[in-house]
Amino acid sequence: MSEETNAAAGTKTRQPALEGWFTLNQDQPHLIGNQCNRCGTYYFPRARHFCKNPACDGEQFDDVELSRTGRVWSFTNAEYQPPPPYVAAEPFVPFTIAAVELAKEKMIVLGQVVAGVNPSDLKAGMEMELVLDTLFEDDSAEHITWKWKPVASNHHES
Amino acid sequence: MSHDIAILGVGMHPWGKWGRNFTEYGVKAARDALADSGVAWQDIGFVSGAATMRCGYPGYVAGATFAQALGWQGAEVNTSYAACASGSQALAAARSKILSGACEVALVVGADTTPKGFLAPQKGERPDDPDWVRFRLGITNPTYFALYARRRMEMYGDTQDDFARVKVKNAEHGFENPNARYRKKFTADDVAASNMVADPLRLMDICATSDGGAALVVSSLEYARKIGRGDAVKVAAISTVTPTYASAVIEMPDIATDSAAVVEAHSFRAALPVKAYEEAGISPQDVSVAEVYDLSTALELDWMEDLQLCERGQAARLVRDGVTKVGGRLPVNPSGGLACFGEAVPAQAIAQVCELTWQLRGQAGARQVNNAQVGITANQGLFGHGSSVILKR
Incomplete structure (x- = not known):
């Protein structure tokens, strides 16, 4: 990042691109899900009103922070600029996407992968952790989202 | 009890990026299916349309749109929307009508005119969607x-x-x-x-996404036999x-x-x-x-x-x-x-x-x-x- 953009970024507020979907703890962020207090099913995004488990008529949910690490189920990238409401940088920079399986919640969650990681760097089963990063910037704010990042132990010395 | 119904006629409008009104593709497919079946349009008791969400109100009421374009003749109509399964649900609606005895022979039609590029969501800020x-x-x-x-x-x-x-x-x-x-x-x-x-x-x-239309004429097995089509392919x-x-x-x-x-x-x-x-x-x-x-x-x-x-x-x-x-x-x-x-x-x-x-x-x-x-x-x-x-x- 150039000093100029650093300076510009410094004046901007950081705000979640999706309000209430993740904690804003920069070092140990978590996705915010919830859990049916009758059957224990997890939800992300959070369930409202009714439990979707057909065998459960629960209507009360407790917020939970989901596991912030999981294993790669599959992965891809976006080489073409997605249509709005995606907000693309000029010029568009392709990004990697991973589907990551959370063991405790038994749930697969999609997310962009941090810049610099290509599909060729990923394998099914690889351990990933959740980080916060910029989704897009506009004149007033830096809009933050969750992204997946390979955990350090995956990197083999070359 | 058999759930089978007969397929008396099939028809399609070629797929492409023709840029014309979807009704035209549906009517062409329907007329081909009717001709293939040997059944007169006036004999169709039920028109089952598959809806398109991209062509305005006529698309939401596709069954009626096709019936009107073919010439109102008093048939009952229905429109089904089920994303990629819309056509099958339109066929299922026709089958239910036929198997219940409420109709002998039905026309099933679906057609679409598509925009270019990625399919994109509706506009506006809608984080609940x-x-x-x-x-x-x-x-x-x-x-x-x-x-x-x-x-x-x-x-x-x-x-x-x-x-x-x-x-x-x-x-x-x-x-x-x-x-x-x-x-x-x-x-x-x-x-x-x-x-x-x-x-x-x-x-x-x-x-890719394309324009196109397809139609079926379907009937009870009894009706098929009655018109000498007892050997028709069955659903x-x-x-x-x-x-x-x-x-x-x-x-x-x-x-x-x-x-x-x-x-x-x-x-x-x-x-x-x-x-x-x-x-x-x-x-x-x-x-x-x-x-x-x-x-x-x-x-x-x-x-x-x-x-x-x-x-x-x-x-x-x-x-x-x-x-x-x-x-x-x-x-x-x-x-x-x-x-x-x-x-x-x-x-x-x-x-x-x-x-x-x-x-x-x-x-x-x-x-x-x-x-x-x-x-x-x-x-x-x-x-x-x-x-x-x-x-x-």
């Missing part, structure tokens, strides 16, 4: 197709060359189909030279089941699967044909030909396994061995599939039934499957919509 959220995060339809494709590579050792083989095979089939939009014998080199869209899928691995089963919680596979447009922490995970795609096989009393071993929803080349391989036409992980081998080509033991997408058609959502499931009807009648010309006795379709769309239809001689 999963379709809006995933586009905001940069997750398009090809993202999901690519995740499934990559999963096959990671689990079964499929390669991009295997996916290209599906395209080459379908291109050869579609070359012989006058209703197909793309009629060119693409090679593996052509596929490899096309732009990467969502790794590992290239532009030629992913289907033996229609499955339009919804998924069973919890989803095992990440489904468009969701950002996450359901949690399988307290309930078992189920694959929706695999569940769709199960009900169809049960209803028809037909087993996967009896299938002679299949028309599946190849939104991507790799997805055709998933469908072959979901339809139980081979063991999990074996589909690519069947393609390599030429089994799924016309002339092989079990041809898949003899029409050319979405690879050669592009998706015209409300018409597509009906078009699959048109192709199988021609195949089972022995009228498919250069793409004819040898001795086709039983055919099965499969498709899946957004929000738990999907279908599988079985036809038999």
Whole structure:
């Protein structure tokens, strides 16, 4: 990042691109899900009103922070600029996407992968952790989202 | 009690990017189906339309739109919307009407006019809509197709060359189909030279969106016999089941699967044909030909396994061995599939039934499957919509 953009970024507020979907703890962020207090099913995004488990008529949910690490189920990238409401940088920079399986919640969650990681760097089963990063910037704010990042132990010395 | 109904007539408007009103395609397909059936338009008791969401109010009431365009004659109408399964649900509505005795012969029609480029969500800030959220995060339809494709590579050792083989095979089939939009014998080199869209899928691995129309004239078996068509191809089963919680596979447009922490995970795609096989009393071993929803080349391989036409992980081998080509033991997408058609959502499931009807009648010309006795379709769309239809001689 150039000093100029650093300076510009410094004046901007950081705000979640999706309000209430993740904690804003920069070092140990978590996705915010919830859990049916009758059957224990997890939800992300959070369930409202009714439990979707057909065998459960629960209507009360407790917020939970989901596991912030999981294993790669599959992965891809976006080489073409997605249509709005995606907000693309000029010029568009392709990004990697991973589907990551959370063991405790038994749930697969999609997310962009941090810049610099290509599909060729990923394998099914690889351990990933959740980080916060910029989704897009506009004149007033830096809009933050969750992204997946390979955990350090995956990197083999070359 | 038999659930069978007869298919008396089929018709299509060629797929393309014609840019005209969808009604025109639907009427052309309907008139062809009526002519093929020998049934007069005035004798149709029920018009079952598949809706399009992209062509304004006439699209929402497609059944009435087609009935009016064909000339109001007093028939009852219905319109079904179920994303990619709209055509099958329109067929299911006609079947219910026929089997209940409320109507003897019905017309089923679907047609669409599509915009260019990626399918995009409705406008506005709508964070409660999963379709809006995933586009905001940069997750398009090809993202999901690519995740499934990559999963096959990671689990079964499929390669991009295997996916290209599906395209080459379908291109050869579609070359012989006058209703197909793309009629060119693409090679593996052509596929490899096309732009990467969502790794590992290239532009030629992913289907386009098209304009097109398809129609069926269907009746009770008694009516078919009465008009001397007792030998008509029959609809033996229609499955339009919804998924069973919890989803095992990440489904468009969701950002996450359901949690399988307290309930078992189920694959929706695999569940769709199960009900169809049960209803028809037909087993996967009896299938002679299949028309599946190849939104991507790799997805055709998933469908072959979901339809139980081979063991999990074996589909690519069947393609390599030429089994799924016309002339092989079990041809898949003899029409050319979405690879050669592009998706015209409300018409597509009906078009699959048109192709199988021609195949089972022995009228498919250069793409004819040898001795086709039983055919099965499969498709899946957004929000738990999907279908599988079985036809038999």
